[in-house]
Amino acid sequence: MTLTIRDLCVARGGVPVLDRLSFALVPGQALILRGPNGSGKTTLLRTLAGLQPPLSGHIEAAEESIAYSSHSDGLKSMLTVTENLRFWADVFGQGDIEPALAAFSLSPLRDRMAGTLSAGQKRRLGLARMLVTGRPIWMMDEPTVSLDVDAVVQFASAVSAHLGAGGSALIATHIDLGLEAEVFDVTPYRAALDARAGASDEAFL
Numbered sequence: 001m002t003l004t005i006r007d008l009c010v011a012r013g014g015v016p017v018l019d020r021l022s023f024a025l026v027p028g029q030a031l032i033l034r035g036p037n038g039s040g041k042t043t044l045l046r047t048l049a050g051l052q053p054p055l056s057g058h059i060e061a062a063e064e065s066i067a068y069s070s071h072s073d074g075l076k077s078m079l080t081v082t083e084n085l086r087f088w089a090d091v092f093g094q095g096d097i098e099p100a101l102a103a104f105s106l107s108p109l110r111d112r113m114a115g116t117l118s119a120g121q122k123r124r125l126g127l128a129r130m131l132v133t134g135r136p137i138w139m140m141d142e143p144t145v146s147l148d149v150d151a152v153v154q155f156a157s158a159v160s161a162h163l164g165a166g167g168s169a170l171i172a173t174h175i176d177l178g179l180e181a182e183v184f185d186v187t188p189y190r191a192a193l194d195a196r197a198g199a200s201d202e203a204f205l
């Protein structure tokens, strides 16, 4: 399932952040988003995930083909690891959660309440959610924050398996994941800095 972006302008507080973006993400492909802090990677991912409208341009993707993992782990702290994954699997109409537990070594933690997990364990559970969406296009914002070296390797393996199964991934990250992936640097597409002065976007904080 291909995601095509044409002449896209994304904004915060109604003010352009990135402009004239065009690229395609095809099945089996991973694309790494790069750019300095504040350059607009999160804004782009949020727009593509449908959390905010673009200012202009076109996003073409099949309906319900995108799964988004943001900075936040999005966990329910009073539910166990298993219950969290079960919840998301049910939301996305998926069955087996065992592969997702195994992919991130969560089986020994399966009966722990998510609120009692360490930061890295929470992140592993947050990432495992992607596996129970059944969606082909993964969008991930700084997925490896709090992960140890082994967990980064697990994450890269999960993405590789997803690509091998015909999925695709758009990942904003500052670190090298060891994946075979193209890099898309957003820097040349940044809107003029002073145009952003004073913009606010409280509804999306």
Ligand SMILES: Nc1ncnc2c1ncn2[C@@H]1O[C@H](COP(=O)(O)OP(=O)(O)OP(=O)(O)O)[C@@H](O)[C@H]1O
Residues within 6 Å of the ligand: 012, 013, 017, 035, 036, 037, 038, 039, 040, 041, 042, 043, 044, 196, 199, 200, 201, 202, 204, 205
């Ligand atoms: N809620 C908001 N309201 C107004 N401006 C915002 C809001 N959130 C972010 N911005 C601004 O939008 C611009 C793009 O931010 P964004 O979070 O997309 O950058 P980023 O490339 O993901 O940065 P980082 O690498 O630090 O995560 C920045 O100038 C930021 O200050």
